[in-house]
Amino acid sequence: MLQNRRVLLKSRPTGVAQAENFSLDTAPVPAIADGEMLVRNHFLSVEPAMRGWIADAANYSAPVPLGSVMRALCAGTVIESRAPGFSPGDPVTGWFGWQDYATVAPSAVVRKIAEADLPLSASLGILGINGATAHTALSMIGQPKQGETVVVSTAAGAVGSAAGQIANIHGCRTIGITSSAAKQRLCVEQFGYEAAIDYRREDVDARLAELCPDGIDIYYDNTAGAISDAVMRHLALRSRVIVCGTAAIQNWVDWPLGPRVERHLLVRRARMEGFVIFDHMDRYEDAVAQLAAWIREGRLTYLEDILDGIEACPDALAGLYRGENFGKRLIRLV
Numbered sequence: 001m002l003q004n005r006r007v008l009l010k011s012r013p014t015g016v017a018q019a020e021n022f023s024l025d026t027a028p029v030p031a032i033a034d035g036e037m038l039v040r041n042h043f044l045s046v047e048p049a050m051r052g053w054i055a056d057a058a059n060y061s062a063p064v065p066l067g068s069v070m071r072a073l074c075a076g077t078v079i080e081s082r083a084p085g086f087s088p089g090d091p092v093t094g095w096f097g098w099q100d101y102a103t104v105a106p107s108a109v110v111r112k113i114a115e116a117d118l119p120l121s122a123s124l125g126i127l128g129i130n131g132a133t134a135h136t137a138l139s140m141i142g143q144p145k146q147g148e149t150v151v152v153s154t155a156a157g158a159v160g161s162a163a164g165q166i167a168n169i170h171g172c173r174t175i176g177i178t179s180s181a182a183k184q185r186l187c188v189e190q191f192g193y194e195a196a197i198d199y200r201r202e203d204v205d206a207r208l209a210e211l212c213p214d215g216i217d218i219y220y221d222n223t224a225g226a227i228s229d230a231v232m233r234h235l236a237l238r239s240r241v242i243v244c245g246t247a248a249i250q251n252w253v254d255w256p257l258g259p260r261v262e263r264h265l266l267v268r269r270a271r272m273e274g275f276v277i278f279d280h281m282d283r284y285e286d287a288v289a290q291l292a293a294w295i296r297e298g299r300l301t302y303l304e305d306i307l308d309g310i311e312a313c314p315d316a317l318a319g320l321y322r323g324e325n326f327g328k329r330l331i332r333l334v
Contacts, residue, residue: 001028001029002028002029002101003026003027003028003029004026004027004028004029004099004100004101005024005025005026005099005100005310006024006025006026006027006069006097006098006099006100007022007023007024007069007070007097007098007099007310007313007314008022008023008024008025008067008068008069008070009021009022009054009064009065009066009067009068009070010022010023010066010067011066012054012055012056012063012066013051013054013055014251015051015250015251016051016250016317016318016321017050017051017054017317017318018315018318019314019315019318020314021054021314022070022313022314023314024310024311024313024314029101029103030103031103032080032081032082032103033082034082035082035083035084035105035106036081036082036083036103036104036105037078037080037081037082037083037086037103037104037105037106038078038079038080038081038101038102038103039074039076039077039078039079039092039094039096039101039102039103039104040076040077040079040100040101040334041074041075041076041096041099041100041101041102041333041334042074042075042076042077042120042121042332042333042334043074043075043076043120043121043124043330043331043332043333044072044074044098044310044313044330044331044333045072045073045074045075045124045125045128045328045329045330045331046072046313046316046317046320046329046330046331047072047073047129048157048222048245048247048320048321049245050070050071050072050317051317051321053071054070055252056253060276060278061278069097069098069099070097070098070313071095071097072095072096072097072098073093073094073095073096073110073124073128073129074093074094074095074096074097074098074102074124075091075092075093075113075120075121075123075124075128076091076092076093076096076102076334077089077090077091077092078090078092083105083106084106085106085112086106086109086112090112091112091113091116091120091123092109092111092112092113093109093110093111093113093123093124093128094108094109094110094111095108095110096108098310098313098331099310100310100333110128110284111123111284111285111288115127115288115292117296118292118295118296121304121306121330121332122295122302122304124328124330125158125302125304125327125328125330126158126162126291126295126300126302126328127288127291127292127295129277130158130159130162130328131158131159131162131287131288131291131302132277132283132284132287132288132291133159133162133244133275133277134159134160134162134163134166134220135162135166135287135290135291136275136277136280136283136284136287137163137220137242137244137275137277138163138166138167138170138218138220138242140275140280140283141240141242141271141273141275142167142218142220142240142242143240144166144167144170144171144172144217144218145170145171145172145217146170146171146172147171147172147173148172148173148217148218149172149173149174149175149212149214149215149216149217149218149236150163150164150167150172150173150174150175150216150217150218150219150220151174151175151176151177151208151212151216151218151219151220151231152164152167152174152175152176152177152193152219152220152222153177153219153220153221153222153223153227153228153231154177154178154179154222154223154245154247155176155177155178155183155187155191155193155196156176156178156179156183156186156187156191156196156326156327157222157325157327157328158302158327158328158329159222159244159245160176160178160220160222161187161190161191161302161303161327162291162300162302163220164176164187164191164192164193164220165191165192165299165300165301166300167218167220168192169294169299169300172217172218173194174192174193174194175193175194175195175196175197175208175211175212175216176188176191176193176195176196176197177196177197177199177204177223177227177231178196178197178198178199179198179199179200179323180198180200180323181198181201182326183196183198183326184196184197184198186303186326190301190303191301194211195211197211199226199227204226204227204230204231205230205233205234208230208231208233208234209234212234214236215234215235215236215237215239215268216231216234216235216236216239217236217239217240218239218240218241218242219231219232219235219239219240219241219242220242220244221241221242221243221244221245222244222245222247223245223246223247223248224243224245224246224247224248224249225246225248225249225258226248226258227248228248229258229259232259232261232264233264235264235265235268235270236268237268237269238268238269238270238271239268239270239271240270240271240272240273241265241270241271241272241273242273242275243272243273243274243275244274244275247321302327302328303326303327303328304327304328304329304330305324305325305326305327305328305329305330306329306330306331306332307329307330307331307332308331308332309331309332309333310331310333312331313331316329316331
């Protein structure tokens with residue numbers, strides 16, 4: 001009988017989850033029933049959004065139950081199937097969790113992977129929810145136009161790096177905000193940003209005034225907090241703010257207070273809107289197809305930060321928030 005190594009949620013964290021909030025165990029892989037398939041996971045995804053998935057605070061999805069396998073998107077291969085439309089050998093990505101094997105119904109599958117010429121791991125990053133989020137949010141909310149100025153926070157991350165490059169493809173000038181000199185260089189040299197700001201060493205407000213004298217037309221916000229407070233002061237007339245993440249805020253209980261944005265939005269007649277990709281899955285396949293085409297054309301690039309072995313899972317999310325990763329963070333099992 002196959003044995004399945006699993007990462008379980010042991011306790012709810014305060015703020016960002018640490019290794020001690022998870023536990024590892026081994027259990028037999030259950031037999032599949034009619035309508036199910038058995039998937040061997042090759043790659044496990046690590047998402048900033050996981051912080052919200054395991055918190056007690058209200059979120060856009062129900063919290064992961066204590067004692068259960070950590071919710072995660074994964075990429076793998078079907079090794080046994082009693083589900084119509086799926087056969088052994090099919091590459092798939094879906095909600096399979098932090099574990100070696102997953103016995104799932106087709107409803108857990110996000111998609112059957114069609115891009116056989118591209119790495120399987122890409123289906124969890126640039127061709128997964130990260131790339132689809134960047135593409136869809138920019139097109140729906142940002143509506144980028146030739147010559148506009150786009151500022152992106154966490155500019156070297158999986159979503160941010162895609163958003164900056166897609167803005168460039170639309171003919172925009174892009175400014176990135178990131179967390180180190182090494183990531184500044186990465187933003188400019190690999191991801192095509194005109195300039196990048198290191199918020200830990202530089203005055204974000206002053207640098208934005210220097211780099212964006214005519215204001216910011218689109219702000220792709222992955223952080224909230226002090227970084228976004230600085231950006232708001234430089235919004236251009238009829239600018240668009242995409243709220244995609246709040247990585248800079250460690251805890252939303254009690255509700256954190258800060259500068260008010262309403263006057264900036266009013267005076268600049270700006271629009272500010274939150275975005276969650278799960279509200280727009282009808283656009284997912286079109287987004288992935290376009291992203292894959294840009295990769296093949298050499299117009300879109302990506303980085304992956306790969307940790308090996310399921311033992312790396314418990315500390316992987318904390319490491320993400322410590323800023324250790326360069327690119328999309330993944331756990332490789334096979």
